[in-house]
Amino acid sequence: MKFLDEYRDAEKVKILVDQIQSLNIPPINIMEVCGSQTHTILKYNLEELLPANINLIHGPGCPVCVTPIGMIDKAISLAQKKDVIFTSYGDMLRIPGSKNSLMKVKASGADVRMIYSPLDAIRLAKENPDKKIIFFAIGFETTAPANAASILTAKKTKLTNFFVLSSQVLIPPAVQSLLDSDLIKLNALLAPGHVCTVTGTKWCGEISNHYKIPITVTGFEPVDILEGILISAKQILSNEHDTVNQYKRVVTKDGNLKAQETIYSVFEICHRNWRGLGEIKNSGLRIRNEFSHFDAEKNFEINSVTTNEDERCIAGEILQGLKKPNDCKLFSKDCTPTKPVGAPMVSSEGACAAYFNYRKVNELV
Amino acid sequence: MNMDCPIPENEFEKILLAHGSGGSLTGKLIQDIFIKSFNNDLLAKEHDGAVFNIDGKKLAFTTDSFVVNPIFFPGGNIGELAVYGTVNDLAMCGAKPLYLSASFIIEEGFEMETLQQIVASMKTAADKCNVQIITGDTKVVEKGKGDKIFINTSGIGIVPDEVDLSPSNVKEGDKIILSGTIADHGIAVLSARENLAFQSEIKSDTAPLNDLVEVMLKVSKNIHVLRDPTRGGLAASLNEIASKAAAGIIIHQDKIKLKNEVKAACELLGLDPLYIANEGKLICFVTPDDAEKLLIEMRKNSLAKNSEIIGEVVNEYKGKVVLKTLIGTKRILDLHTVEQLPRIC
Numbered sequence: 001m002k003f004l005d006e007y008r009d010a011e012k013v014k015i016l017v018d019q020i021q022s023l024n025i026p027p028i029n030i031m032e033v034c035g036s037q038t039h040t041i042l043k044y045n046l047e048e049l050l051p052a053n054i055n056l057i058h059g060p061g062c063p064v065c066v067t068p069i070g071m072i073d074k075a076i077s078l079a080q081k082k083d084v085i086f087t088s089y090g091d092m093l094r095i096p097g098s099k100n101s102l103m104k105v106k107a108s109g110a111d112v113r114m115i116y117s118p119l120d121a122i123r124l125a126k127e128n129p130d131k132k133i134i135f136f137a138i139g140f141e142t143t144a145p146a147n148a149a150s151i152l153t154a155k156k157t158k159l160t161n162f163f164v165l166s167s168q169v170l171i172p173p174a175v176q177s178l179l180d181s182d183l184i185k186l187n188a189l190l191a192p193g194h195v196c197t198v199t200g201t202k203w204c205g206e207i208s209n210h211y212k213i214p215i216t217v218t219g220f221e222p223v224d225i226l227e228g229i230l231i232s233a234k235q236i237l238s239n240e241h242d243t244v245n246q247y248k249r250v251v252t253k254d255g256n257l258k259a260q261e262t263i264y265s266v267f268e269i270c271h272r273n274w275r276g277l278g279e280i281k282n283s284g285l286r287i288r289n290e291f292s293h294f295d296a297e298k299n300f301e302i303n304s305v306t307t308n309e310d311e312r313c314i315a316g317e318i319l320q321g322l323k324k325p326n327d328c329k330l331f332s333k334d335c336t337p338t339k340p341v342g343a344p345m346v347s348s349e350g351a352c353a354a355y356f357n358y359r360k361v362n363e364l365v
Numbered sequence: 366m367n368m369d370c371p372i373p374e375n376e377f378e379k380i381l382l383a384h385g386s387g388g389s390l391t392g393k394l395i396q397d398i399f400i401k402s403f404n405n406d407l408l409a410k411e412h413d414g415a416v417f418n419i420d421g422k423k424l425a426f427t428t429d430s431f432v433v434n435p436i437f438f439p440g441g442n443i444g445e446l447a448v449y450g451t452v453n454d455l456a457m458c459g460a461k462p463l464y465l466s467a468s469f470i471i472e473e474g475f476e477m478e479t480l481q482q483i484v485a486s487m488k489t490a491a492d493k494c495n496v497q498i499i500t501g502d503t504k505v506v507e508k509g510k511g512d513k514i515f516i517n518t519s520g521i522g523i524v525p526d527e528v529d530l531s532p533s534n535v536k537e538g539d540k541i542i543l544s545g546t547i548a549d550h551g552i553a554v555l556s557a558r559e560n561l562a563f564q565s566e567i568k569s570d571t572a573p574l575n576d577l578v579e580v581m582l583k584v585s586k587n588i589h590v591l592r593d594p595t596r597g598g599l600a601a602s603l604n605e606i607a608s609k610a611a612a613g614i615i616i617h618q619d620k621i622k623l624k625n626e627v628k629a630a631c632e633l634l635g636l637d638p639l640y641i642a643n644e645g646k647l648i649c650f651v652t653p654d655d656a657e658k659l660l661i662e663m664r665k666n667s668l669a670k671n672s673e674i675i676g677e678v679v680n681e682y683k684g685k686v687v688l689k690t691l692i693g694t695k696r697i698l699d700l701h702t703v704e705q706l707p708r709i710c
Contacts, residue, residue: 001625004632010619013692045694090706107379114706116559116634222692337702338383338390348635348706359697361687 003249007221016226017049025233027053029185031321032228033175034192035062035349036220042358044222054229057184057321058354060174061192063139064091064347065319066274069309071167072097075136077303078165078296079110085128087121088136089143090114094337094346098308118150118164125154125162134163134296141198144168144285145259148266151287151294163296168285169272171195172203177280179211184321188232190218190225193247198263200255204243212241219247266291275343276316315342318351325355332356386704387597387642392605410531411609413454413592416524423526425460427451428519436483436513438557440549440568443516444483446644448490448498449573450595451520456578457591457647459530460522462494467518468502472511483514494573496520528582532609534589539678540656541614542649544577544669545570546622547599551641552630561634565626572645577666584662587652594648597701598640602648603676603686604700614686616676616698636705639688639698650678 006012032038038058041047047056060066076097079086086102093103093114106112111131115121121135137147147168154162171192179186191204196217208215214235218228227246235242245251263285272284287295312330317323325331325344335341337353344350383390400408407415414427429450436443448465455462467487471480491498498518549570556567574593581588590610594602599621607614623631623638631638645668651659656674663669688698 001628004628008691010692043696044690044692045696046692048694049692093706094703103381104379107381116561120559357699357701359699361682361695361697364682364685364697 004221007219007223009223012223013049013226016223016230020054020226020230020233021051023233023237025051025053025237027055028187028233028236029055029057030188030190030229030232031057031059031178031186032190032218032225033059033061033171034190034194034220035065035347035351035354036194037061037190037192037218037225038351039349039354039358040220040222040225042354045358045360046222046225048360049226050229054233057186058318058324058351059321060178060274060277060319061140061171061195062319062344062347062349062351063143063169064095065315065343065350066169066174066277067092067095067138067167067343068273068275069097070273071165072101074297074302075165076100076102076105078134078300079105079112081132081300083130084132084134085111085113085124086134086136087113087115087124089138091347091349092136092138094340095343096340096346118147119153122150122153122157122159122162125159126157129161132161132163134165136167137164138167140169140171140192140195141263142194144263144267145198145256148262151266151291152262154294155291162294163299164287164294165296166267166285166287168267169274170269170283170285172199172207173280173283174274174277175207177277177283178320179207179213181320186213186321187236188214188216190228190232191215191243193217193219193224193251196247196251196255198256198259201243201245201251201253208241208243214241215243217243217245217247217251219250274319276319310341313342315344315352318344325352328352383703386701387595387601388640388701388703390702391597392700411605412531413457414460414520416458416460423524425455425458425522425524426519427454427458428517429454430515430517432512432515433554434512435554435557436479438554438569439566440553441571441644442483442486443514444487445490446571447516447518448487448494448496449571449644451518452494452496453574453593453644453647455520455522456573456575457530457593458522458524459528459578459582459591460524461579462496462520462522462575465491465496465498465518465520466500467498467516468504470504470506470511470515472506472513473508475513480514490573494575525582527586530588530590532590532606535606535610535612535650535678536589536652537612537678537680538653539589539650540653540674541603541616541676541678542651542656542660542663542672543599543621543675544647544649544663545645545671546624546627547594547643547646548627548631548638548641549624550644551598552627555634556630561630563626563630567624567626567630570643570645572668574645574647574668577663577668578647580662580666581649581659585651585655585659587655588659589650589652592648594643594646596642598638598642599648600639600686600698601700603698606650607686608684611684613679613682613684614676615679615682615689616686617689618691620673620675622671622673640701640705653677
């Protein structure tokens with residue numbers, strides 16, 4: 001399959017690995033920002049091929065994991081309301097709130113439905129005029145255009161029973177927040193290809209210039225990741241700090257201007273709390289006032305819920321790259337995909353789930 | 366009176382959808398509730414059906430319920446699936462399927478014409494497999510208390526004396542043959558259920574495997590296990606065998622075939638085809654000496670023309686399945702703990 005098989009090609013992988021191995025690399029930390037990249041690294045066990053000096057650090061790029069627990073609790077509260085059909089992308093259903101998850105309240109009778117696109121929620125609203133359809137809009141710049149488009153469609157078709165609970169977040173402020181922190185020393189970043197498809201690469205250039213750190217906009221296949229690592233390592237060795245676009249087959253400098261326009265016609269930037277990371281200024285998207293009749297937070301009384309993180313969970317440190325999933329005492333014991341304590345164990349982009357699902361052979365006892 | 370509760374405590378208070386996904390939660394439910402409570406040697410073998418002797422005849426008996434949604438999907442419908450599913454479970458025991466039962470739980474308001482259509486396709490499917498549906502049951506539940514129609518089929522067949530298929534027969538060096546492409550059924554049903562439009566229609570692979578198995582058993586007396594990788598997909602079936610046989614299994618990702626349209630759908634949705642259901646495929650563990658000749662014969666059958674040796678049993682990784690990835694690295698291919706959900710971005 002074009003644009004897929006050639007990026008999983010064993011011969012190309014070998015050539016790249018030989019090139020990486022031939023470099024005389026000092027100990028370096030490279031963060032892959034996106035959770036899908038983390039999963040590729042674990043799914044193909046790329047670390048088996050890399051020199052020990054290259055330490056891959058898993059970043060905060062899992063949209064499900066960073067959705068604050070308070071927002072999950074709000075979602076659960078809304079889902080339990082009478083005459084509500086609560087819709088969400090599949091990954092969100094299992095994420096633990098303070099006491100419950102959407103999947104559990106579904107099992108208890110709430111009408112929670114997994115959808116593949118926000119337009120499915122629009123369809124449900126049209127088909128069920130006597131119900132209130134709430135869509136849980138989460139994610140980064142990648143999902144924001146479709147989520148915004150759903151509100152524009154609802155307006156155009158004069159829907160009065162469609163609502164959006166918005167918990168959209170933006171990647172650049174989160175990356176800056178990590179680089180501002182003294183807690184971890186990052187030598188290079190693999191920027192998230194999907195996000196850059198929408199945003200373009202300009203923000204990466206600004207960050208690499210400001211923080212003097214090489215950034216490679218990287219795709220999601222083994223060859224992409226290894227190319228990203230090779231480009232990063234070479235820049236580190238030659239003391240350069242440019243932004244390089246490895247994912248040229250998809251990402252352009254300006255990104256998808258139409259998608260950007262759609263996002264900002266419906267949403268505006270706000271401060272946002274990130275699960276595990278705390279508040280990051282200007283890192284969220286909220287629904288603009290002119291669309292407030294679609295805003296679930298403004299149209300429903302949400303029961304006050306006391307949000308409560310499990311103190312044993314180190315998801316925050318994992319999302320910042322300070323620790324790895326198997327550094328956690330709960331990992332695969334008290335915290336598993338069936339009984340998750342933290343969100344990274346649930347999401348298909350979560351680092352803990354990647355470590356749990358794709359164990360290495362040498363971890364067998 | 367015995368006051369001991371036979372049902373052990375479970376970590377979940379309620380049944381979740383994941384308990385039916387074929388992953389580790391399903392396995393735990395079966396182990397902790399059913400096997401522990403019903404407690405007998407035949408059930409404990411955890412084969413696709415039970416094999417036992419009555420008056421010197423070796424019989425296989427199995428049952429399966431079909432709750433597929435939608436009830437008509439590209440490549441099949443719930444009726445023929447209910448026949449083929451049980452026929453295939455008998456075939457995996459090495460049995461020649463003979464008789465089936467069919468029980469229907471129908472929701473009030475269900476269209477009579479649709480029921481007739483389903484039943485007609487069951488008759489056609491039964492004829493194709495050379496089995497008869499000889500008994501059954503009908504229940505109607507109130508509107509909203511069911512989902513259109515559920516069908517349960519049970520089946521009985523005769524196992525030739527010389528045939529003995531069981532995970533405990535698996536030996537180091539055995540080759541593992543997969544009879545074709547994977548994930549066709551699961552993706553076909555998913556795309557029909559969710560109205561996902563792909564460029565080309567993905568069809569279920571639902572098909573009866575009894576004739577294929579009969580040929581295979583004639584070609585080789587050294588087949589150790591057969592399994593149809595339905596719910597939970599190839600990964601679940603291999604894990605069940607590895608665990609039950611306490612054997613180590615290596616499979617080679619580059620040998621596992623996928624139709625291009627199925628591969629594209631899996632990529633788009635972020636689903637791993639190794640965990641997606643099949644309804645017309647089988648895996649076979651056979652001695653290395655017989656593997657090639659069996660493969661040649663299997664490829665002559667239209668249902669197995671894409672057969673391939675995908676792996677082998679090794680002397681390490683006991684009880685586990687190891688995947689040699691497309692790029693040559695290795696990792697464990699574990700049971701999924703929960704059902705796969707499509708990714709967000």
